[in-house]
Amino acid sequence: MTENMVFATESATDATQGEVWKILIVDNEPSVHQVTQLALKQYRIEGRALHLLSAYSAQEALQVLQLEPDVALALIDVVMETDNAGLDLVHAIRRQLHMADIRLVLRTGQPGQAPEHEVIEDYDINDYKEKTDLTRQKLRTLCYSTVRAYRDLRLIRQQQSGLRNVLLATRKTLAAANLTTFGDVVQEQLTALFGIPTPELWGITLVPDDGSGYSYLHVLQAENQNVVVGYQSNIKQLPGSLRSLIAAAMATTRAQHNEQYYMVYQHSAPELHAFLLVRMSEPSGYQRELVSLYGANLLLIYQSLLLREEIVDTQKELVNRLGNAVEMRSKETGAHVQRVGLIAEKLGEYYGLNSYQCELLRHAAPLHDLGKVAIPDAVLNKPGKLDPAEWSVMKQHAQMGHDILAQSKRPILRMAASIALTHHEYWDGNGYPNGISGSAIPIEGRITALADVFDALGSTRCYKTPWNESAIKNFLHDHSGKQFEPKLVSILLSKWEEFTDIRRTYPDAD
Amino acid sequence: MTENMVFATESATDATQGEVWKILIVDNEPSVHQVTQLALKQYRIEGRALHLLSAYSAQEALQVLQLEPDVALALIDVVMETDNAGLDLVHAIRRQLHMADIRLVLRTGQPGQAPEHEVIEDYDINDYKEKTDLTRQKLRTLCYSTVRAYRDLRLIRQQQSGLRNVLLATRKTLAAANLTTFGDVVQEQLTALFGIPTPELWGITLVPDDGSGYSYLHVLQAENQNVVVGYQSNIKQLPGSLRSLIAAAMATTRAQHNEQYYMVYQHSAPELHAFLLVRMSEPSGYQRELVSLYGANLLLIYQSLLLREEIVDTQKELVNRLGNAVEMRSKETGAHVQRVGLIAEKLGEYYGLNSYQCELLRHAAPLHDLGKVAIPDAVLNKPGKLDPAEWSVMKQHAQMGHDILAQSKRPILRMAASIALTHHEYWDGNGYPNGISGSAIPIEGRITALADVFDALGSTRCYKTPWNESAIKNFLHDHSGKQFEPKLVSILLSKWEEFTDIRRTYPDAD
Incomplete structure (x- = not known):
């Protein structure tokens, strides 16, 4: 019984x-x-x-x-x-x-x-x-x-465990390295915390210009495991139901909701209006507190990542544009310096450098020829062959690039200074300015030396057309152990497609 | 009774x-x-x-x-x-x-x-x-x-309210704009959450180089409402009791504590070892959970701020060094471009621009003469007066600077392009390259025009010694409403000490 x-x-x-x-x-x-x-x-x-x-x-x-x-x-x-x-x-x-x-x-x-x-x-x-x-x-x-x-x-x-879950969700969200990962993580957490089966998240930031309008509008849209991050010039491109919530929130400085979206947090200051909206019905009871607590942290993390990406992208673009401006003076055009950064990064990865060093390489290698800014036009842009006196002026660009960048505490600039100084040294000691050889040349200099020549051979210059692939391979093979470190040449030859893909992805403008 | x-x-x-x-x-x-x-x-x-x-x-x-x-x-x-x-x-x-x-x-x-x-x-x-x-x-x-x-x-x-407090503390910490504010906020929160009357916090980050050592060591020390942030080249400069905890944590990949310090969180990856330590006794009961939850969020926020500051500082330094490299070509040396950024920012503040626009000005104004990179030496460095043909080449630097920076989506670079193009326009329409006047000149161009001339007049150039203050004041007064917007000249004259202080704080190297 x-x-x-x-x-x-x-x-x-x-x-x-x-x-x-x-x-x-x-x-x-x-x-x-x-x-x-x-x-x-x-x-x-x-x-x-x-x-x-x-x-x-x-x-x-x-x-x-x-x-x-x-x-x-x-x-x-x-x-x-x-x-x-x-x-x-x-x-x-x-x-x-x-x-x-x-x-x-x-x-x-x-x-x-x-x-x-x-x-x-x-x-x-x-x-x-x-x-x-x-x-x-x-x-x-x-x-x-x-x-x-x-x-x-x-x-x-239940409330206690909700709070603990919001804290863990905050931690996971904080660990997001960029806005795309942020969008993915938040979708997961919205499901875990509030049982929303297919979350739809919008992060919207308006930055006012000096007039009464907005200089730009940043939008993050995360839905169905898909995250879209980008700029839109006009708020009218947003769905109407979002627009009316945003307008109401800006007019009242209070969070809003309608049948479709709930504004999990908003922040308004003279410089910045930011909104996070989730497709969900209005939460009730203690869920409301959890949504608000998570939402506040979310918005701060979103703004922090946005700011960081903005700065990183600006820096990357600036280095490329300035690198190109210097190249322009020496009549080299296009995306050469950007590709040198990417090629150097990939060589570093296969060489076995850690990911931090590889990222530094990508940022620092585009500045390798910065010293050319100080080389007189008569030498830099001479149509014919340089005479020995002119050549010795030209070779100064390595030291000059180093001097512009030296004595910085910043890892990127320290590496860039080292690259500027050593990217014309040869593995066998026959390079300049100091004639050092082998592993006495810093690894970032050895890598950029190869990346620079490899990309230049495949590019159009005023004095040459692009070499074909087999000619480039022969050249690299011949100069392995002389101009270049053999291990680096082998990496480049054995992963050839990956390296030539970089040119296909970032071609010269014309 | x-x-x-x-x-x-x-x-x-x-x-x-x-x-x-x-x-x-x-x-x-x-x-x-x-x-x-x-x-x-x-x-x-x-x-x-x-x-x-x-x-x-x-x-x-x-x-x-x-x-x-x-x-x-x-x-x-x-x-x-x-x-x-x-x-x-x-x-x-x-x-x-x-x-x-x-x-x-x-x-x-x-x-x-x-x-x-x-x-x-x-x-x-x-x-x-x-x-x-x-x-x-x-x-x-x-x-x-x-x-x-x-x-x-x-x-x-009590546990529930502890969790809620950790969430609020996380929110306040997330709102910290930089590492110094972070140190202040964390001290406050350690007192509020755990009753530590005079908190002492250490944040320590080790970044390995390509060998077996550490390329740098970042240390944040917050104590007695005082926050010190900086680099140390050698781990031996840390107090011994911290060093032994860090060594033990790296050996065991487990958090540690001794009589003095409790490691609230640690993170170890091939690229990065980061530690947060607080002077406190080992927490017990549910406090242990709260310390661990807050500590994990803290470390992530610390790393995120560290990364952001690293990038911002690098960018600032890069802009200044490159701006200077361009100036060097035209034989102008020193901290001119950096000061122009700071002067422009201050003019913007008093003019009534919002803080976002002012920050953009500080970053963008140093790039105003970038186009000079494309001007031939013969013109740029001609010792005597330029003839009309040479002068028309020289004037191209405005358009060229704009073209190098144009068509970016980045607010800083968009503003820098606008400044490069318009910083030689005159309020009365007699400037170049387009001869626009008054408020048709973007405010960033009007501001940088004045900041550039004001700083140049006070500086040594190959063709002049620094003007004295009354000569500069007279010049600005005479050119108000002609070369410069009157409102900007009044701001500069009425806040004279604040602007001349910028030169005293950032003098030319020689």
């Missing part, structure tokens, strides 16, 4: 998951189970029915509780398989199963066996009753008040 | 703050108070004494609870000033005072007046007792179990 009852109750529970209060009766006397069931028959607490589970020993009670972790109340007899079985069960529930929220009430038929004043102090129970005291109404009151206490505890725990 | 008791209890409470459980007896019969006091005399719960507060009406009970928000349990009579006074009091406590944690037990002498089955359902109480049922032991059991429930609730609330 015992087993049947347990199973019967289990399946009933499955069918009405979350809509019943589970109460466990632990007693070795079947009559106690029957009386309790009778007293609680049809009784409802806060609109929910009760589901009574039965266990006839402490041992069995532990088994039931492991299967049913959401029991609200256990009514526990003291004397069962042993004189202290009920008391031991209390300790086991609290200390072994670590169930802190379940309400435990001792019901004893022999108070002398477990004196009330000792039991209440020594065991973490919520009430102590003599069976004879428990009239039908007293039992119902007991159930009502303990179930209500259980409900309150669960609600606080 | 009533008042005396309340006061007596209050001062007793003050003396033993936090070490007693407060229980409020609400009953209009003095004998009930006496009996309850007698029953609970000398009784202790979980090692703490009880402090009994008395109120003789619902009205008085509300007053007591407003003064004593940490009452654990109220024993409430039903019939007092009205037949329902006790029931109304329950609603008032829950719904008006919003006290959710205090345990409320109704004690009635006339059960017919407030039928148990209705009351338990309609009022948010934790138990319902008939006065006759409450023997001395039953009363003690009731107090014990309800006070324990109150204690558990308070503990969860």
Whole structure:
């Protein structure tokens, strides 16, 4: 009978998951189970029915509780398989199963066996009753008040776990390296935190110009595991339902929502208006606090990443444009310096440099010829061959580039100074300005030397057309161990397609 | 008598703050108070004494609870000033005072007046007792179990509020604009969250070079409202007690602590080792979770700010060095371009531009003469006066600078392009290249025109010595409304010291 009852109750529970209060009766006397069931028959607490589970020993009670972790109340007899079985069960529930929220009430038929004043102090129970005291109404009151206490505890725990989840979501979002990853992570977290199955997130930033308009509009749209980040010149390109929320938020400086979107956070200052919107219905109860807490952190992380990307992109573009301006003076045009950065980065990766060094290479290598800014036109742009005096002026560009960039504390500029100085040194010592050789040449100089020549050979210059691929391969092969480090030449030849792809992706403008 | 008791209890409470459980007896019969006091005399719960507060009406009970928000349990009579006074009091406590944690037990002498089955359902109480049922032991059991429930609730609330505080601390830390503000904010938050009176925070980042050493070491030290941020070349410059923790953490990849410092978080990857340490003893209990949650967010924010500052500083330095390299070609040396950026920013502030536009000005104005990179030496460095043909070549630097920078989406480069093009236009239309006038010249061009000339007049050039201050003032005064916008000249003249301070702070190297 015992087993049947347990199973019967289990399946009933499955069918009405979350809509019943589970109460466990632990007693070795079947009559106690029957009386309790009778007293609680049809009784409802806060609109929910009760589901009574039965266990006839402490041992069995532990088994039931492991299967049913959401029991609200256990009514526990003291004397069962042993004189202290009920008391031991209390300790086991609290200390072994670590169930802190379940309400435990001792019901004893022999108070002398477990004196009330000792039991209440020594065991973490919520009430102590003599069976004879428990009239039908007293039992119902007991159930009502303990179930209500259980409900309150669960609600606080749920809020607590919501807060903890928002903190972990914030941490994961903070770890996003760029706006695209940010969009992906936030989609995941919106699902995890608020159960939104297919999240749609919009991050919108308006930066005012010196007039009354906006100089630009940055939009991040994340939907269906897809993240689009970019600039739009006109707010009218946004969906109308977003536009009206943004207009209302700017007019009232209060967060807004409509049937489709909920503004999880907004920030307005004279310099900046930023909004984060999620396609979701308005949250209620403690969810509202969680949305607001997560949203505030989200917006700050979004702005921080936006600022960083803006600065990084500006820097990259500036280095390329300035590198090109210097090349322009020497009548070399196009995306040469940008490609040298990318080729150098890839050579560094295959050479085994760490990712931090490779990133520095990508930023620093485009500045290798900066010193040419100081070389007179007469030398720099001489149509014919340079005479020895002119050649010695020309060679000064290595030292001059170094001097412009030297004595910086910034890793990128320190590496750029080193590259400017050493990118014309030869592996065999026959280069300039210092004639150093082999590993005495810093690795960034050895790498940029090869990247620069490799890209120049494939490019149009005023004095030459692009070489074909086999001519370039022959040249590199011939100069391996002389001009270039053999290991670097092998890398370039063995990964040839990857390196020539860089030119295809970043061709010269004309 | 009533008042005396309340006061007596209050001062007793003050003396033993936090070490007693407060229980409020609400009953209009003095004998009930006496009996309850007698029953609970000398009784202790979980090692703490009880402090009994008395109120003789619902009205008085509300007053007591407003003064004593940490009452654990109220024993409430039903019939007092009205037949329902006790029931109304329950609603008032829950719904008006919003006290959710205090345990409320109704004690009635006339059960017919407030039928148990209705009351338990309609009022948010934790138990319902008939006065006759409450023997001395039953009363003690009731107090014990309800006070324990109150204690558990308070503990969860405390944890919950700790998590909420960590979230708010994270938000405040996220809003830090730079590492110095970060250090300040974290010190405040360490005090607020963990009660550390004078926090000492260390953020340490090691970046490996291509060998087995570290190419640099970034250290943030925040202590006594003082934040020091910078580079150190050698880990030996750190205090020994920090060094040994860092060495241990790198060896074990586990967080460490000693008597002085607790490592709140560490991150190790091939490219980067980062550590955050706080001078504090090892936290215990749920504080440990809070420290770890906050620490993880802190380290991520620290790394993000570090990366951003690194990029911003590199960019600033790069712009200045490249600007100077271009100036060097035209034989102008020193910190001219950097000062032009700072002067332009200050002019923009007083002119009323928003802080975003002013920051753009500071970054963009140093690039105003970039087009000179494309001007032939023969013209750029001609010792004597330029002839008309040479002058028309020279004037091309405005358009050329614009072309190098144009068609970018980046706000800084867009503004720099505009400045390059228009910084030789005159307010009266007599400038070049396009002869536009007044407000048709973009504000950034008008500002940089004045900043450039103002700084050049005070500088040594190959063809001139620095002008004295009165000569410069006269020149600006004479050219106001002709070469320069009058409003800008007035700003410069009226804030003269602030502008000349910029030269004193950033003098030319020689």
